[in-house]
Amino acid sequence: MSSTRTILLILGFLSTLAVIALIAVAVTQNQPLPKNIKYGIVLDAGSSHTNLYVYEWPAEKENDTGVVKQVEVCKVEGPGISGYSHATEKAGPSLAQCLQQAKEVIPSAQHKETPVYLGATAGMRLLRLQNESAADKVLSSVGNTLRSAPFNFQGARIITGQEEGAYGWITINYLLGNFKQSGWKKLLHSLKSLSETSGALDLGGASTQITFESKDLTSESPENQLYFRLYGKDYQVYTHSFLCYGKDQALQQKLARDLQTVENSNLFDPCFHKGYERTINISDFFKNPCTSDKKKQLPFSQLYIKGEGDYQKCRESIQKLFNKSNCPYSSCSFNGIYLPPLQGDFGAFSAFYFVMNFLNLTSEPNPLALNKVISTIESFCARPWQEVKTAYHHIKEKYLSEYCFSGAYILSLLENGYGFTEDNWQMIHFLGKIGSSDAGWTLGYMLNLTNMIPAEQPAGPPLSHGSYVGLMVLCSLVLVSVLLFAWLLFHKPKCLQKGIV
């Protein structure tokens, strides 16, 4: 009897030892290999300025969703590259300082294999319309600078408005993890027939984009339609980019309209604060493709703008930029552009975020009601310029003086332009960053050009490393408990014998 007990004891001890060994092997064997990091660089050459982004991802996981993240952003000094139309050779050298910063962030052994892309947006689209050869020279200047950097130059080009919308949509849905939803979340969405993805609203200085998944997208307007197959799923997406409807060009358009009825060189503008004054040179004003159709001979060369700080009047004058009179489709946003019914949540970024964040109107996770947003902007516009300047002395005067206009413009674009209402306003989420990455088109652009988003779900182990190890541990613990229980049951140790009948 005692010898069987000894044998069983030894067996129990050995099996416990075996289980511990099993766990130790599982943990060490499945430890991810030391990280092999890859890098990519994208320059966003916007109308107002250029930003350089450095992204990184683990090489062995590059086709997984959500693994690429932004590790650096560098703001290029000076204007956007389209601002170099009169000194095109200076456009490239303006990028040198940010390229230097990228060289410091990325280990030098990896410089040669790191792709670098430059995408120019609406500022360059406008320059190309106004002066094509200047636009070509600017692009060749930035191309030369990028080629001479130690990275793997992949091109400098003007991206289309459609691409800008599409890549912005891909970026935010990639970062929000919407392309890899769990089974139950997918089921919930399909039961409620909700979109699994978030729409994207991007407001720049020269153009603005609206992009969202639209299940009932008809083929009325093929140029607004995009099809994607990502991670094994099909997406039908609507997109449109409005050139001249970025916030800086919208202001130019509004001023061009105001100039039609001005009686002398003084213009009272309800969209600027009381006490604010700005002088505008008329000679260049109508050369811009966004204002050239309003060209008018005026008896003065300078216009003096004087602020009135009246939100209601400002909204009325902005409203005129959205022509709702003719729509050749079943439904339109404005200027005769097709817009299917709005669907799902929207992420609103770049200037949508900068402006609403300044005005403290981005409150998440509980978005504010539309009437609260309106009253906040209304009272901000009513504050005298001297008071605003003192309260926010640390903010660039160019930005500060235009937050009233920009706030009113954002509301007009969303309400009058796209038809958001009090009821669906809260579907809009103003976001600057998602995790460590800025919301914008650059990440989506790089993911696409490096083929990092597969059309089909990559075949991989069914369990993640963590779940695999967890499961191993759990099974082993169950095994030990069963063995222990069996031993107790059949060999009732003396100390327990009394209790068992």
Ligand SMILES: Nc1ncnc2c1ncn2[C@@H]1O[C@H](COP(=O)(O)OP(=O)(O)O)[C@@H](O)[C@H]1O
């Ligand atoms: N902190 C800020 N506050 C207000 N506006 C900002 C801020 N930072 C950037 N902006 C504005 O955001 C817009 C960015 O547009 P940009 O990307 O340069 O142009 P586009 O996308 O039309 O080519 C510009 O109007 C710029 O003035």
Ligand SMILES: [Ca+2]
């Ligand atoms: Ca932009």
